[in-house]
Amino acid sequence: MEIKKELNGTALTLFLSGRLDAVTAPDLDKVVQNDLTGITDLTLDFSELVYVASAGLRVLLLAQKRMKKQGSMKLTHVSEDVKDVLDMTGFIDFLTIEE
Template identity: 40%
Template sequence: MVDETVASEVIQENGWTIFALTGRLDRVTAPQIGEQAESALDSCAKLALDVKHLSYLSSAGIRILLRLAQKAKKEQKAFAVCGAEGFVKEVIEESNMNAIVTIYGERSELG
């Protein structure tokens, strides 16, 4: 059920550890992705979530993004979200997260 609704692929690119997410990031799938991403952040300096192929992002998903951002800030690491499109982009914009989380348009824009 969990695996059916979200899938993540870990890519190392340009110094970043990138979680490319596919599917829905909601209250059901968020805890799992959150744990994976948090443990990934423990072992890398730059973590990004590529949400290009994410079809849904709920407030629970937003919460994950915020928690990761807080953790990165505390540990002085980099955390970013990239590739948001459509609904997900809307949600991100509406939640006005850009003050808290670094948002990039495309994965290639990661610096």
Template identity: 35%
Template sequence: MTRKNEGIDMDLIKEYNEKELTIKVKDKIDTTTAPDFENEIIDEIGNFNSLIIDFTELEYISSAGLRVLFTVKGKLNPQNIPFIIKVNDINKDIFEMAGLDKILNIIRN
């Protein structure tokens, strides 16, 4: 599934492996695309028992995108659903500089 908003692209692909959902996001998550990103995840809650967000091909994430991850974490924690974020070197640095690697389950792919 591809989302296009005001000239900014966010490619988002959902893949199920039984009850594990992987969401691969490419290009950018910013204030324009973050609401779509959030809705794509929230719409699937109840359909999976573990979630992997694959940012290994993500070029940019804004604070709006990071906020979505906190919202998702808050919705999944009461249900004890594992939530992993795969990142590349650039994104890993962003998460580490913001201290988010201590709050979210971040792995280098």
């Protein structure tokens, strides 16, 4: 998975491409742990993300918990396959997904 970052003031957009799984989830976890200080608006752009595994869901949960305290988080350009995983796991109920 590749992560590209775009910072605009206190808004951070992360562009994820590839697979968010047990191998790549630690990379996103590092960003969540280290790069969200002072961020009030986090956007995860999933336009090139093709797969999310349980390890990736855990990192999304941690990011959501952190951003709930300091601002907001949303997912954009979520594919139907990834949306199906979010739906089956119940994550779709508490994550903000925009088209």
